Amino acid sequence: MNPTQINRTLSAAEAACRVSGARLTAKRKNVLAVLLRSQKPLSAYDIVDQYSQDYGEPIPAMSVYRMLDFLANENLAHKLNSENKFLACAHINCSHHHGTPQFLICCSCNKVSEIAIKSDLITALRDTVKEAGFQLQSSQLELDCLCADCAQRSPTCADT
Known part of the structure; x- marks a missing residue:
């Protein structure tokens, strides 16, 4: 993200916090800015x-850690459970609701892309889990993938 995009995203985050009644302090905003500037979790x-x-x-x-919890609770950041790392939400600037996040994680360069899972897939997943005698605690998915750039260089992640 360039500085203009970061400032626009931080303004959107402040507005979202005002709407929810939360307080985006200067340090929380700075932590979010660190995440926004990063190219990886x-x-x-x-x-x-x-x-x-x-x-x-x-x-x-x-x-x-407390600031990251705040940012995650406000849907401004996400925790990648598989890596115990954090990234800024890709949809802070969006004015519409987004579905359950799914993270595509390149097993070669660690690039992460956030996409939304269709609600009918989450419903099917939840039903399947229930049929197996379990309760779904989180529908966030993290998938090991290979990004297009790395796929051109090496077609697998076997050597990582």
Whole structure:
């Protein structure tokens, strides 16, 4: 994202927080900006390091975890459970509702793309899980993939 897009996205995040009654503090906004500038998902400790570089002040990892929880609860960021890393929501600037997120994760370069799962697929998944005697706790999906760029260089992730 370029600086103009980041500023536009941060403004949209502030507006969304005002609507929900949440408070996007300066530090929360800065953590979101770190995620928006990143080309890949970041761990909390990656964010601590980048925050210090970007803003010239240290920030405790526990504070970053709390801020990430806030951002996730406000649908401004997502946690990739398989990697214990975080990324900014790709739909902050959108004015319409998005479905359940699905993350396509390149097993070669770690690029992540967020897409929405169709609601009928989630319903079918939920029904199948229920038939198996379980309750679905999260319908977020994380799929190991190969992005188009990496597929041109090497057609598999077998060597990663």
